[in-house]
Amino acid sequence: MHLDRAHVEHIALLARLELTADEIALFQQQLSSILGHVAVLQELDTRQIPPTAQVIPRQTVLREDESRPSLAPDLALANAPETEENLFKVPPVFEEFPVTP
C-alpha cells in the first residue's frame, strides 16, 4: 500500500489538520506502512459475516421526555477561548471555505 503525497494532503484537509511538510512526508511513509500491515484483513472471506459496531446487548436507550437541570451558561462558557454575550465567539466563518482538491 503506497499513499502519494497529494493523498496525504487530502486526508489532512478532511481531518482539518495543518501539517508541516516534514509531517506530510513522515505520515506518507508511516501510514503506507501501517496500511500495508492491516491489509492482511483482506484475506478473510467475510461476505456472510455481519459487522459488529458495538458489543453490548442494549439497543437505543431512551429517557422520559421531561426537562431536567442542565449546565448553566457561565459554566458552559467557563473554558471558552473568547466569548461575547453568553456566546462562543469565533473568527469570521463565511469569508472563504476550503474546497476539496
Next chain:
Amino acid sequence: MTWAELTIHEAVAALRRGEVSAVELTEAVLQTIQDRDPAVRAYLTVAADSALEAARTIDAARARGEPLGPLAGAPLAVKDNILTAGLRTTCASRLLENFVPVEDATVVRRLKAAGAIIIGKTNLDEFAMGSSCEYSAFFPTRNPWALDRVPGGSSGGSAAAVAADMALGALGSDTGGSVRLPASFCGIVGLKPTYGRVSRYGLVAFASSLDQIGPMTKDVTDCALLLNVIAGHDPLDATSLDWPVPDYTRALVPEVRGLRIGLPREYHGEGIEPGVRAAITRALQQLAAMGAIIEETSLPHTRYALDAYYIIAPAEASANLARYDGVRYGLSLRDGDVWTMVARTRGRGFGPEVKRRIMLGTYVLSAGYYEAYYLQAQKVRTLIKQDFDRAFAAFDLLLAPTCPTVAFRLGERLADPLAMYLSDVFTVTVNIAGIPALVVPCGLADGLPVGLQLLGPPGGEERLLHVGYALEQALGRLRRPAG
C-alpha cells in the same frame, strides 16, 4: 514502612481502628510523591490542598460518628483523561493544557461519595493513545522498577503511582490494553471491566465502542473494592449496562478446584520472551496443583485482531477528536479565518501519535476506502467475538500473557509506530469483544514484573477476581526492591 505502603483495604481498616487519620495517611502519600515523583514523574497535577481538605472532612465526620463510605480516607489517583471538577484535566495534551472541567466524571463522583480522596491526576500517552507513556506532551513517566524502562501505557502514570506507593490505588482507562499493559509492566493488579459495566460519562472519549475505565491496585482485594464503587448503571451513559452490581469482595475465595481454564494457543506460541513464558508457566502449574482443569484451546482469528483494532480505534478517534476545534475550550490559535483557526489549533495542539491516528482514522472512513478497511474490520470484530463465545461455552475463563515482553526501555519503540502497536497484541482482543480481563502479577523476569491476564465472558468479573485472588494468595504479591 510508611502509611503510604498500605493497600486500600489495609488503610481503610487502620482508619476505622483509629491507628491513623485520613490527614496522616494523605500526608504520608504526599511525602512519598515529594520523595519519588521527581524521578518517576507519574503525576501531571498533585492536588495537595484539596486532598488534605477532603481528608480533614473525613476525619471530622469520623470523629462525629457519622457513617462513612467504603473508601473513606483512601488517597487515590485518577488518570488525567477522567474529568475532575475544578482540577485541571489535560489528557497529557497541549490542546487541553489549561482545561478545568466544570463537573466530575461519574466514576469520580462515586469515588468521592465513597469517601475516597483524590490525590492527583496521572500522566498518560496523549489522549490515551500509546503503549509506553512516552507520547505524553509534557514528559514521559518512568517505571518505578527500573527508571530506564517505560511503565507501559497509556495509563502509565496511574500504574507507576500505585507501584511506587504514591497512591493507594488508581483509576485508568483501557481502550486496547491501557490499564492492563502498565499494570503488567509495573507489577500491579489491573482490571478492564466488561464494556458498559463502568460509566464512561466524563471519560474523555478516544474510541467509544472500546473505552472502559478500570481499577489499578496493589492487590486483587482492592480491585474488588474499587469495582464495587465504580460499577453500575448510569443514566448519563447510554452504553451503561443495567445489570445488578454484586459485592465483588464476596468472590475472593482461594479455591479453584474444578474450574476450567483454557489456554488459547495463539497467545502462548512464538515471540514470547523466555522469562515471561517461565513466569506464566509457574502460575499455570500452581493453578493445576490447586485443582484447576487446564486445557489448550484456540481463538483462530486472534492474528487479525491487532489489524482490526488499528482500523476501528483510529476511525472512532478521528470522529471523537473532531470536537477539538478551538471554539469552546482548549487551545485556540486565532490568526486567520475560522478554518485556519481549526486546522492550526489541531495541527499544533495535537502531538505526533494523535495526529497519526486521526489521519489513519480519517483515511479508513473516507469515500472509497470505508468498505475495504472499516467495514471489513467490523466484520472481523464479529469473528473475534464469535471465537470468544465458543471458547466460553467450554471454559470458565481463559489465561494468557498480558504482553510478550517485560517493560521495554524508553525510546526503544518510538521510531517505529508498528513496533509500539505490537505491545498490544494480546490485549486488544478483549476490547474488540467487550469482555472483561484481569491482570495479576505472577513473577519476575530479569528483575522486571510479569503480569498474567485472565479473560472472562461478559459480566465475568467475579470469576476473574476469584481466580486472581486465589493465584495472588498462592504466589504472593510482588515486592519492589527498596529505593
